[in-house]
Amino acid sequence: MKDVLRMAWILGVVTVLAAAVLGAVNHVAKPRIEEQRRLALEQALLSALPKADPRAIVPVYEGDEIVYYKGYAQPDTTGLVGYAFVARGAGYSSEIETLVGVDTTGQIIGLKILREVETPGLGTKIEEVRYGEKDPWFQRQFIGKRARQLAVDKDGGEIVSVTGATISSRAVTNSIRKGLEELEKRLGGFSKTAQQVSD
Amino acid sequence: MEDKLWKVSTSPHLSDRESIPRIMWLVAASLAPAGIGAVYFFGARAAWTIFLAVASAIATEAAIQKLRGKPITVHDGSAFVTGLLLAYNLPAEVPFWIPIIGSAFAIALGKQIFGGLGYNPMNPALLGRAFLLASWPTHMTIFRTPPRGGTISGIDVETGATPLNLLKQAQDVLHQAKVAPGEVPAQKISEAMMHISKLYESYGNLFWGKVGGCLGETSVFLLLIGAAFLLYKRYIDLRIPVGYIGSVALLTWAFGGSEGLFTGNPLFHVLAGGLVLGAFFMATDMVTSPITPRGKWIFGIGCGVITVIIRLIGGYPEGVSYSILLMNLTVPLLDRYTKPAIFGARKR
């Protein structure tokens, strides 16, 4: 019995020690991790709304849920450049999440795929950056398009799908179209002309 | 009388005339009508593909046997059959290296690595196909050459793809329309419905082979000629194809329709795709199917169930290859748990 108590005691001490060490490390690392997360979101939002000021992209809530973001050119939230929202669609083996930015007229100005677990080399080509290029060719096609133009070539649309991964391509395309239509409904329609943004 | 030492051997001292080479070459012969059909429907390209697949299978087998210092047994015809069946499972316009690599994989990693003929647990030709499909899906899923005298899908539309492909696409549209009403344009819905009904009437094309698809799978008629011969020779056991095709028919009839239970079209599902080729020539590969009578029933029905699952809710329009490969995995268990009753064991 005494033995058991001794061992429990040792084990307890070791565990508490370990927890303490980890607590310390966590204390140092946690801000970094959160910073990284924030940075990742900021990066994504910036690729969706390239002209917005990083400090002036504000979430719009509906209840607890962020339904879209508004991006402004100035840090004092003036000069609306557009909106950003997350589109979700079922791909081949995962739900694909895309952050999409549109200007005030509903024309896509940027996008970034946030999450996707498609087949490597097949579905993941929706994020492929060809050698010597800077951005993913598949996503580049969406820039400048509006909701009604969004359909993959197989469905008679203008988006060239990734060969052998029509399902993934279709998921991205259709989810963005749906998201755009929803946003339009929420906003009560896009404006006819683009806001003049002074740099 | 001459006084010599006679040769001895154990009984029996007779045998029927069957031998492995004879069986294999006759199976190859029974596949000939479908091969000739493939060349007729898809042109000289088909002959070239078949030749490359067979040659690569034989060369790989010989090379590995030589490397291992084993007797070279390519004359027994089993590698020929594997190459042939692999070629029958390829689309008409694959690049030349596809059949070569596919056959090499089928023989090397599907068969010889286990010790060669008789020891491989899974169907080599189908492994070759599944390997190609996973490696170069774009080449393996492109069906552009319409067969002579027919169209790719068996109906008069342009949209590429085999009948099963088209069916899957059309059903996807209908499903989409159902879960998200109002989102799919009415014109697309009616188009999909038109496609389905036209597909369901294309029995003639499907039976004679005037539809798109892999080289050897399209003509049910030509395949049945070979199958009848094999059944007559008792090289294949009717239980597997009957269990297989029967369960596909039953399940597609029950669950294949869009208007509820028992509205599917079983005849279409039986005639379309590689079911007939698979059920008569590939699921029956004796090396990779159960040896016991009850095991054969379960094997056939299992293939049918998985095929239907894949066709109806799976990621592929066609499920024959994978269903057979998956059931191959259960063969040792089936053999073990379906042993025939030993004479005198039942009645005690």
Next chain:
Amino acid sequence: MELKTLLIISVSAIFINNFIFSRFLGLCPYIGVSKALDSAVGMGMAVIFVMTLASSVAWVVDHFLLEPTTSNLFYHLLRLKTPPDLVFLKTIAFILVIASLVQFVEMVIQKTSPALYKALGIYLPLITTNCAILGVTLLNLDMGLNFIGSVVQGFTSGLGFTLALVLMASIRERLELADVPRPMRGIPIAFIMAGLMAIAFLGFSGLKIR
């Protein structure tokens, strides 16, 4: 959780994202204990049991001790101002809780049911500190499953593992009688077989329950 969701979790864990053929978890026991069918079945049962158990206790530990929510016990017991975020301790907490719980269960089984102990007990110590077990708890956490979802995922993942293990063992028993080239015998051919099985399981990829 909706029944359909549970069904999707199950089908995914058994066929589509099988622990062996797709997630790469539990490979060492898979290769090590698949030589004979009998032990494969015993191991499979033990894994199903431990995975289910681990999934449930890990959820409880996470939910009541680690997550920074109002159900956090430390928050109530120590009357903290905000719920503490102890998620960083998940690895160490899970592994200790699982290991001690399994040890406890093992003792109980040994005392109460010698037959069950003989069938399962010998495998239990083998798998307590195994990545499939810890893996399923981390996956549950990643996927944000609730209690029922975690238990179902734990159970069905174990089922999928057992399916793969039993199929492999039955095939390896047959391969014992085959003329496998000498350098390939044993573990290498088991890997080749696993690869070919994984090819076959690709057939389930893209399966959609609707």
Next chain:
Amino acid sequence: MELRLFARRSFRGGVHPPENKSLTEHKPIEILPPPAMVVIPVQQHIGAPGKPIVQVGDTVRVGDRLTEPGGYVSVPVHASISGTVKAIEPRPHPLGTSVLSIVIEGDGQDQWSPEVQEDPNWQQLTAEEIRDRIQMAGLAGMGGAAFPTHVKLSPPPNKPIDTFILNGAECEPYLTADHRLMLEYSEEIVRGMAIMLRILRPKRAIIAIEDNKMDAVRVMREAAGKEGLNCEVVALPVKYPQGAEKQLIKALTGREVPRGGLPMDVGCLVQNVGTARAVYHAVQKRRPVVDRVVTVTGRGVAEPKNVLVRIGSSFAYVLEHCGGLRDGAARVLMGGPMMGIAQFTLDVPVVKGTSGIVVLSQEEVRERREAACIRCGRCVDACPMGLMPTAIYHLVKHKRFDEAQEYGVLDCIECGSCAYVCPAGLPLVHAMKFGKLEVSKRMRAAS
């Protein structure tokens, strides 16, 4: 019970090898002269060997007993020619071993023992006395297994025989000895059968003949009628191994002899037609087994025929009387091609169980390079015992005898159907025999 007669008479499995019986089936039995020398092994039956009661130099007459039975499951052997005992030494036996044998040099007289004479009072014999006579006449089953007949005729009281079956199936290809015997000696057969029925008093008696011998069916029916025997003569569809007793019982009665059991466990007894005739000789004529009908046939024999030869005659002697061998003769078998045993010399004697001497030509013999099993399942379909020969083959090959036993290796009747159909040419029966040997060795060691 009667209804079953119309049911399909068959058993599971089996094969249809070419019969090749036309070579000899129309050739009447030819009686060969006594040879100048005979070699009589002291053991020609299953059971304990006999102990010689003669010495080198003794003179013997035909029918003189040469050995004392070595126990209850044992029968004596008898001189089959008259002459002098030349040697008592191990000699090659057609079963492939060397067995203590009594060599008799003939005196050319063919003098019979005075004890061999008709017993007018045989009807008065008790069952016990009849069995005794059968034993001392050296009767061992002539259907091939050579099990002492008197033992089979003594069922324990708790296992009464209700069905007696006379086995005239002769399903082995080539062999016609039983066929000719039935055609030419139907009365003697029927009389022998009557004697056995008297001992056993079964409810039902059946004479079973394959339907490729309809003439024999007719003749036996007539003979049975004349004798006033209450028995059915049943024509069975041709299928090998119809004549194997378990399969025969199954086909005729629908009963399955339990695994490891004997026919008497299902109330049946099976005797070969030749045995029946020998019973008649033993009981009524007091004539021991000194000769038997042998079919000498095959594409390697110049003049195939059925012959009645003295036990102990060498194969060489018999073959010489059949015109000798042809060129291309490749294999000499004792018994039919499915179960027969290949001989390495012609210096082996005809024994009580020798139903045929078959000489196969080179084209006929199954001589194949072994390939790998392709799991075609033909052997499983063919096995009349419901075994999985390929599984047992692999297990035996890898010395996994315990599992082989689980798969029923001991149930194998060595009929050869599996190896006959195997396209890979695998030595399946060889594996069965070896497996049985090893398994029984282990079982004996364990007990």
Next chain:
Amino acid sequence: MSVGKEFTKGLYAENPVFKQALGLCPTLAVSNSVRNAVGMGLAMTFVLVLSNIIVSLIRRFVPRKIRIPIYIVVIATFVTIVDLVMAGFAPDLHKALGIFVPLIVVNCIILGRAEAFAGRNSVFRSLLDGLGMGFGFSLALFVLAFIREILGDGRLYGFPLLGPGFEPMLIMILPPGAFLTIGLLMGLMNWLDKRRCS
């Protein structure tokens, strides 16, 4: 055993992956690209070396009966450190490796070395052993990833290597490719070993 051997044995003769079939899960899971393989190898080596050192240091004070839980706590501590640091400083790699970083805790190589080696040997030897095993593990991962990435993606560390004409063999970066590659590699090694012996 010489000090040098203590280090080199892990590379080939006692390679944890190829020769002992341990640590298979992360090996197969993250070897679809060289980048992931290197990251995982470093993480693993870090934990191996440090846990070996600590275990060797405390080996005299730990009661035998509870040594395993103590080792686990030690290992888990280092793993969590790696996990946190990686999440903070290399988020992309952290995302790519997924749960395989925390799973280093239960990796049988680490516990195996603690139990079989560090628990009985001096600190210096344990350090060398940890380094050797860690590099051996990394080497195995690298070899696998090298083959798989080149064949399956036509690239190496992200750079196109085989030119645009090469059509990558997708299966190599899918699960079956991992199994087949390691199986063939192990067979090849057996064959080479046997040839060297004879």
